[in-house]
Amino acid sequence: MSNTSRPGLAIAALSIGTALNPLNSSMIAVALVVLREDFSLDVATVTWVITAFYLASAAGQPLMGRLADRFGPRRLFTFGMALVAVTCAVAPFLDNFALVCVARALMAVGTATAYPSAVVMVTELSRLAKVPSTRPLGRIQMANTSAAAVGPVVGGLLVSLFDWQALFVINVPLALLALLIVQRTAPADVGRETGSLGTLIRDSDIPGILAFVVSLMLAMMALLNVLPGYRWYLLGAALVVGALFAWRELRFKPPFLDLRLLGRNRPLLLVYLVFVVFSGVYYFAFFGLPQLLQEAGNYDAGLVGLLMLPLASMSVLVTPLTVRLIERFGVRSVLITGVLVLAGASAALGLLTLSLWPPLVLVLTAVMGVPYGAVSTASNQGLYVSARPEERGVAAGIFQTCRYLGAITATVLIGVFYGPGVNQANWGLMVLVMLGLSALVIVLSVLWRKPAEA
Structure with missing residues (x-):
C-alpha cells in the first residue's frame, strides 16, 4: 500500500528515475572506443549505440506521457523502471552489437517513462507536501541537468575500472531503488482508464x-x-x-494527440517553440565548444572536460534560485530575464574568436550555465501551467522531445560550420547564429502568457 504521507521521498525517487535518461545519453560517449575494439566496428557503425537511444527517447517520450495520462503515472513509472532493470541486467551478457543497440533502445523507452510520470504526479505530491509545484519541478530539473553533467565523468570512471558493460549494470540498482520507493511513497493512481484489453486497445x-x-x-x-x-x-x-x-x-x-486542442493552446505551443530554439543555442555551446578547444586550442580531453564542467554545474546551482524567483515574480518575468541573459552569454562567447585562454573559457562556460538553469526551469514550469491537468503527461513527453530536436539540429549545424575546419573564425559564425536564435527566443518568451485558468 502506498504511503502518501511521504511526498519528499517520492519526489526524490522520481528524480532518480528522471536522471537515468540524460545520464545514459551522455556517459556512453566515453565507451565508443572500447565498443569499437570489442566488436571490431568502424566509426560510423559504433555511433548507432547513441543514435538508437536518441531515436527511442525522442519518439518514446510523448507516447509514454500519453500512457501516463491514461493509465496512471505510478503504474507507468513502475513499468519503465522494471524494463530498465531487466534490460540492463541482461545487456552485459550480449555478444552482438546489434543486440546491444536494441538494449539501448529499450533502456531509452524505460527511462522515457520517468519525466512524464513525474510531471503528472507533481500536482498531488506538491499538495501533500504543502509546497508550490515549482519546488518538485525544480528538483526534477536539477536531476536532469546534473545527470547530463556527470555522465561523462561517471562513464569514464566505470569504463576505466571495469568495461563498457558497467554502463548498463549501474542502472540496475538505481532503477530498482526508484521503483521501490515510488511504490511505497507515491500516491496511488486514481481516476484512470480501466476495462477489457480489447476495448483499451481499440480506443488507443x-x-x-x-x-x-x-x-x-x-x-x-x-x-x-x-x-x-x-x-x-x-x-x-x-x-x-x-x-x-x-x-x-x-x-x-x-x-493520441489532440491537434485541435494543441492548436488552440497558444501558451503550450510557445513553450515548445521556446524550448526547441533555446536547446539549439545551448547545444551549440555544449557540443561545439569542446571541439574548438581540442582542435583549435590543442587542449587534451581531460582539460576540456574541466573547462566545460562549470556550464552544467552553474545551471544546477542556479535552479533553486530560479524556483524562488518564479514563486515571487512569476514564470514569464523569469523566462524573459533568462533568455536576455542567454543572449548576453552567447555574445560573450564571441570573445573566444580572440583568445582560448583557459581562465577566460572557464568564466564564459560558467556564465552560459546561468541561462541554462534559469530558462530550463522556467520553461518546465511554463509547460506545467500551460497544459491541462489530464494531458500533462503527453505534454511533458513532447517537451522532452523538443530538447532532442534542438540538440540534434544544433549538431547538424555544427557539422555544417565546422565542415571547412574547426577554427576560431568558424566559431565566430556559429556565435552569430546563436545570437540570431537568442533574439528569436526572446520574442517567443515575450509573447508567452500564463493561461488565465492556470
Whole structure:
C-alpha cells in the first residue's frame, strides 16, 4: 500500500528515475572506443549505440506521457523502471552489437517513462507536501541537468575500472531503488482508464501512435544523417507520414494527440517553440565548444572536460534560485530575464574568436550555465501551467522531445560550420547564429502568457 504521507521521498525517487535518461545519453560517449575494439566496428557503425537511444527517447517520450495520462503515472513509472532493470541486467551478457543497440533502445523507452510520470504526479505530491509545484519541478530539473553533467565523468570512471558493460549494470540498482520507493511513497493512481484489453486497445489510436512514432523517427534519422545519401528521401517520407498522422488525428476520437486542442493552446505551443530554439543555442555551446578547444586550442580531453564542467554545474546551482524567483515574480518575468541573459552569454562567447585562454573559457562556460538553469526551469514550469491537468503527461513527453530536436539540429549545424575546419573564425559564425536564435527566443518568451485558468 502506498504511503502518501511521504511526498519528499517520492519526489526524490522520481528524480532518480528522471536522471537515468540524460545520464545514459551522455556517459556512453566515453565507451565508443572500447565498443569499437570489442566488436571490431568502424566509426560510423559504433555511433548507432547513441543514435538508437536518441531515436527511442525522442519518439518514446510523448507516447509514454500519453500512457501516463491514461493509465496512471505510478503504474507507468513502475513499468519503465522494471524494463530498465531487466534490460540492463541482461545487456552485459550480449555478444552482438546489434543486440546491444536494441538494449539501448529499450533502456531509452524505460527511462522515457520517468519525466512524464513525474510531471503528472507533481500536482498531488506538491499538495501533500504543502509546497508550490515549482519546488518538485525544480528538483526534477536539477536531476536532469546534473545527470547530463556527470555522465561523462561517471562513464569514464566505470569504463576505466571495469568495461563498457558497467554502463548498463549501474542502472540496475538505481532503477530498482526508484521503483521501490515510488511504490511505497507515491500516491496511488486514481481516476484512470480501466476495462477489457480489447476495448483499451481499440480506443488507443494505435495507427495514430504508429504514424507519430514513424514520422518522428524518420525526421530524426534525416537530421542525424544515419543513412548517408538518403537524407532527403527520409525527410520526404517523414513529411508524408506526418501528414497522414495529422489527417488521422483530426478524425479519430479520442486521438493520441489532440491537434485541435494543441492548436488552440497558444501558451503550450510557445513553450515548445521556446524550448526547441533555446536547446539549439545551448547545444551549440555544449557540443561545439569542446571541439574548438581540442582542435583549435590543442587542449587534451581531460582539460576540456574541466573547462566545460562549470556550464552544467552553474545551471544546477542556479535552479533553486530560479524556483524562488518564479514563486515571487512569476514564470514569464523569469523566462524573459533568462533568455536576455542567454543572449548576453552567447555574445560573450564571441570573445573566444580572440583568445582560448583557459581562465577566460572557464568564466564564459560558467556564465552560459546561468541561462541554462534559469530558462530550463522556467520553461518546465511554463509547460506545467500551460497544459491541462489530464494531458500533462503527453505534454511533458513532447517537451522532452523538443530538447532532442534542438540538440540534434544544433549538431547538424555544427557539422555544417565546422565542415571547412574547426577554427576560431568558424566559431565566430556559429556565435552569430546563436545570437540570431537568442533574439528569436526572446520574442517567443515575450509573447508567452500564463493561461488565465492556470
